[in-house]
């Protein structure tokens with residue numbers, strides 16, 4: 001577990017865009033757990049879902065693996081001969097993930113790649129986890145990426161896509177935004193921390209509606225897609241090829 005997140009605790013004159021830099025990596029596990037309603041459940045159950053679709057000889061991807069939470073979860077559920085592959089653009093994330101994996105006593109081999117998932121060629125795989133990463137990828141790159149993931153997902157395999165979402169309905173948007181902020185307050189974040197983080201993410205993270213995600217997954221070739229988890233404006237879809 002990382003240090004307690006105090007990254008936005010002091011006033012910052014002009015808040016720079018959020019980035020997955022070394023200082024963020026130091027507090028990342030605590031930050032994401034106290035900021036994302038339902039995050040721990042989504043991660044814990046990602047492993048259980050992966051085991052439903054992937055077997056001993058399969059490749060399994062974690063796209064935007066950060067410090068390795070979804071990889072750990074999948075490692076606990078998958079046979080030792082499954083090939084896990086984690087990809088992240090942030091060098092400090094990959095470094096921390098490698099150190100965390102080394103501490104784990106056993107489990108399948110994990111290949112870590114520092115790279116942009118939007119520019120990666122995927123090998124055929126039974127399962128992809130894309131947990132809270134698509135929202136950071138430029139909007140115009142999302143359909144081509146999902147399409148390449150779908151093509152690499154073998155028939156009967158699946159993609160778990162977890163995202164913060166927005167709502168077209170203004171009442172729902174307001175309600176879930178308020179609930180999210182209240183959740184953060186109850187996790188010990190001050191109003192200053194909440195508002196500075198919000199400003200930092202404004203140009204960096206672009207949530208979409210559930211309808212947009214569903215349509216994109218269908219268009220990419222997934223024959224079935226359903227929400228399996230939602231907590232306020234954080235949700236996870238499972239799409240089956």
Ligand code: GEK
Pocket residue numbers: 020032043063064065066067068069070087088089090093115116117118130131132133136137
């Ligand atoms: C978890 N999945 O704990 N290519 C690869 N990685 C990227 C890209 C990209 N184009 N853009 C952003 N990232 C993790 C949490 S965090 C979510 C994922 C969050 C990486 C980025 O470096 C970061 O590590 C991750 O995606 C997003 O389940 O911080 O809200």
